[in-house]
Amino acid sequence: MDRSWMHADRRSYKYKLGVGLFCQFAVDHARDRNHICCPCTNCGNVEYFSASVIKDHLFVNGIDPGYEKWTEHGEVDVESAGSESDDDSIELESLESESVKDNIGADCEVELDSDVRLEGDEDEEISSERNEFRQFVEDANKPLYPGCDRHTKMNVLVRLYNLKAKHGMTDAAYSDWLIAFSEYLPTGNEIPTSVYEAKKVLSALGMDYRKIHACPNDCILYRKQYADEIRCPRCGISRWKECKNKKEREGVPAKVLWYFPPIPRFKKMFQSVETSKNLTWHATERNKDGFIRHPADSKSWKLVDEKWPDFGSEPRNLRLALSSDGFNPYSSLSSKYAVGQ
Known part of the structure; x- marks a missing residue:
């Protein structure tokens, strides 16, 4: 091959x-x-x-x-x-x-x-994503084991994976846990036998992530022009983790950024007929009578439409807003600050 x-x-x-x-x-x-x-x-x-x-x-x-x-x-x-x-x-x-x-x-x-991208790969990737999503829907409705009417394969798997993340369980321990758990269930149960198989099932949710190595002092991310660097070009600290004897463990990053790409989530949103209808409501069903009834009636929304008309004219356009209910800039646990302050 x-x-x-x-x-x-x-x-x-x-x-x-x-x-x-x-x-x-x-x-x-x-x-x-x-x-x-x-x-x-x-x-x-x-x-x-x-x-x-x-x-x-x-x-x-x-x-x-x-x-x-x-x-x-x-x-x-x-x-x-x-x-x-x-x-x-x-x-x-x-x-x-x-x-x-x-x-x-x-x-x-x-x-x-x-x-x-290679020619033709993009269409194949889209087709693959659709097949994955269909499989995800089937798994979501599949009983945990024959005759089970209380739990499905997907809701049990999501809960177990949340416990893995919450308690910092290693992949090896999680795989052993899945195997032991499946042995106590009836024959024909749908529990995967390893963390690898569990991730394959959950990836259809669009909850994939990318791990990017980072400088321990948060100077840079080791990507693009820094992808092959082994020391931070700004502070000079090594990319790799140090052992107790100060020896570097080559290949083991000192700090990792977990990046959750938004685009796969947007695609999953539009794969639902009901959700996609709600996402385009501002362009197809909104009452445009001059009153502010929706964010689309605001000046900031209209400014974006005027500045980027091609984007604004597309009913499926998505706009993101950053919001916070409080932050702690001075590391004082006894007080919180609202966004407006």
Whole structure:
């Protein structure tokens, strides 16, 4: 199969798809999903991490371009396996078409530059998102186990994942918890058996996130022109976390920004007929009689329409507002300040 993505720009959509394909392949063939050798240029298949950490390394360090045969991750050598290579190729192509795009939204940790999309990929991505959303609706209504009329697969999974985040549970502990929990449920239950499978299901909600390395002093984010830097160009502090003996743990970031992209959420909003109708109400059903009845009647809204007429004329345009019910600028826990003060 084509592995030219290994030589592509790390910011490109092609590389992003390739990393997703590789990680899916590695997880499916791993004996221990939390102990997979990392093929990045720094680790060279010597160090072992979970799939999510390996993704970090592949985007930050790049994959070893000479590692064309994934023999360390379960691939059979074509020269020694003969006819088995055809089966491997078919299996990998199936993984690419069915599994990779479902997984990319859950763990992708590098911003995708829109100018480098491959031709035709955008339409395929939209089609994939629609299929994911349909699957999400089916899962939301699917009973937790045959005959269960109180809980669905989705509401139980969301609650369990919230508990994982609330108590800081590791991925390994969460996977073991899911396995133990499913053993106490009737046969045929819908509980996933690992955190990886749980994330794939929840990614259809549009709640994907991106982890971006940051300077410990909040000087910069390690992205775009700083993506390959290992020290902050402003304060000089290392990008990597230090151990107690002051030794740097290369590949482990000292600080991480969790970025929740808004665009996937906007897309999900318009995939609901009722919600999309409400979102366009200001343009289709609003009473325009000169009185202020809606934010669209305000001067600020009209100013945006006048300044960007193409945007203002689109009924599906969305406008965001920043709001806060209080803030604490002086770290004094005994007092709060309202926005208007």
